[in-house]
Amino acid sequence: xxxxxxxxxxxxxxxxxxxxxxxxxxxxxxxxxxxxxxxxxxxxxxxxxxxxxxxxxxxxxxxxxxxxxxxxxxxxxxxxxxxxxxxxxxxxxxxxxxxxxxxxxxxxxxxxxxxxxxxxxxxxxxxxxxxxxxxxxxxxxxxxxxxxxxxxxxxxxxxxxxxxxxxxxxxxxxxxxxxxxxxxxxxxxxxxxxxxxxxxxxxxxxx
Amino acid sequence: xxxxxxxxxxxxxxxxxxxxxxxxxxxxxxxxxxxxxxxxxxxxxxxxxxxxxxxxxxxxxxxxxxxxxxxxxxxxxxxxxxxxxxxxxxxxxxxxxxxxxxxxxxxxxxxxxxxxxxxxxxxxxxxxxxxxxxxxxxxxxxxxxxxxxxxxxxxxxxxxxxxxxxxxxxxxxxxxxxxxxxxxxxxxxxxxxxxxxxxxxxxxxxxx
Numbered sequence: 001x002x003x004x005x006x007x008x009x010x011x012x013x014x015x016x017x018x019x020x021x022x023x024x025x026x027x028x029x030x031x032x033x034x035x036x037x038x039x040x041x042x043x044x045x046x047x048x049x050x051x052x053x054x055x056x057x058x059x060x061x062x063x064x065x066x067x068x069x070x071x072x073x074x075x076x077x078x079x080x081x082x083x084x085x086x087x088x089x090x091x092x093x094x095x096x097x098x099x100x101x102x103x104x105x106x107x108x109x110x111x112x113x114x115x116x117x118x119x120x121x122x123x124x125x126x127x128x129x130x131x132x133x134x135x136x137x138x139x140x141x142x143x144x145x146x147x148x149x150x151x152x153x154x155x156x157x158x159x160x161x162x163x164x165x166x167x168x169x170x171x172x173x174x175x176x177x178x179x180x181x182x183x184x185x186x187x188x189x190x191x192x193x194x195x196x197x198x199x200x201x202x203x204x205x206x207x
Numbered sequence: 208x209x210x211x212x213x214x215x216x217x218x219x220x221x222x223x224x225x226x227x228x229x230x231x232x233x234x235x236x237x238x239x240x241x242x243x244x245x246x247x248x249x250x251x252x253x254x255x256x257x258x259x260x261x262x263x264x265x266x267x268x269x270x271x272x273x274x275x276x277x278x279x280x281x282x283x284x285x286x287x288x289x290x291x292x293x294x295x296x297x298x299x300x301x302x303x304x305x306x307x308x309x310x311x312x313x314x315x316x317x318x319x320x321x322x323x324x325x326x327x328x329x330x331x332x333x334x335x336x337x338x339x340x341x342x343x344x345x346x347x348x349x350x351x352x353x354x355x356x357x358x359x360x361x362x363x364x365x366x367x368x369x370x371x372x373x374x375x376x377x378x379x380x381x382x383x384x385x386x387x388x389x390x391x392x393x394x395x396x397x398x399x400x401x402x403x404x405x406x407x408x409x410x411x412x413x414x415x
Contacts (some may be wrong), residue, residue, distance in 0.1 A: 016249075016250070023214055027411065149363075155291050155300055156296070157377070159284055190224050
């Protein structure tokens with residue numbers, strides 16, 4: 001199986017026209033023709049690192065504060081899950097736990113693993129890496145749930161002395177984590193796995 | 208097969224996911240071609256695409272107008288009540304202590320879905336009317352593709368559901384027409400995106 005790149009051809013990522021790889025712009029949709037994004041893995045790691053740094057305050061700082069009858073009760077992300085558990089809302093607690101804790105943490109591991117695999121000289125199972133990448137891209141955006149939960153609660157629960165919800169600063173770094181991990185996954189082009197596809201087992205002087 | 212410009216290879220198609228080179232398959236409506244190496248979809252021709260995208264996107268636009276103008280959700284307790292529209296929510300956040308939250312909400316749940324709907328209509332309506340693809344068709348199709356992961360109205364709806372569960376013990380809840388409006392927007396926009404046959408539209412752009 002030959003790839004387009006091996007034939008000196010490139011696929012326009014928008015209109016799917018095949019053109020010579022040295023063509024600067026697609027003749028159909030005029031988009032820039034990029035065979036493979038240069039310094040791609042640097043971009044992936046840069047976005048990954050920003051997301052990871054933002055993830056620390058996102059978890060340590062409260063994302064919102066409920067003020068009931070004058071008493072304030074700040075809540076972190078994990079604290080919000082515990083409150084839901086105390087109220088026996090197990091399903092919703094599960095949704096928030098998966099969206100806000102499982103998905104972001106798993107995503108850091110997954111993108112890091114993919115980027116390390118992409119940096120190797122040869123890849124033996126590109127289809128597995130490719131599948132992981134697709135899942136990461138599909139699922140990552142759902143972490144935004146908690147940001148919207150805070151937004152709705154803050155806007156909605158304004159009942160004067162009875163109950164008020166105020167936003168906590170932690171929600172901003174959390175939103176940044178979601179945005180930058182989406183950018184990080186998006187910067188990774190799964191074609192690099194296939195470029196390095198080599199099904200032969202490693203032998204002495206191969207590579 | 209070579210066009211006037213001379214350099215594009217319309218007889219070939221590369222897999223967008225693994226770059227394997229294929230000869231471009233001639234598909235009938237409703238057929239899908241998969242990559243022989245990684246099985247990703249390399250080409251799909253949807254059945255009566257523009258005939259279905261236009262009504263779905265137009266209905267999505269109507270539903271969107273309902274979603275932003277009518278009350279969305281409300282709470283009441285001990286004689287105090289607060290009812291908000293989605294726009295109210297953005298304004299309330301902008302006036303609060305974390306104004307950036309209003310930007311996140313406004314951009315991801317309001318601006319991007321609307322932009323997608325409008326772009327879809329701008330591309331498909333002229334083609335539905337039998338005109339050639341408009342000059343801006345390429346740009347708008349790119350908008351649709353780029354925005355898709357960032358238009359988060361459906362995630363906002365789930366977030367709203369979670370918020371309401373959290374509030375349920377604290378106050379009485381009420382739903383406004385905008386809740387259904389936003390739900391309809393999400394479903395109709397998803398339908399319009401699924402119906403969209405990019406290949407047909409790019410073919411129209413090439414033929415222009």
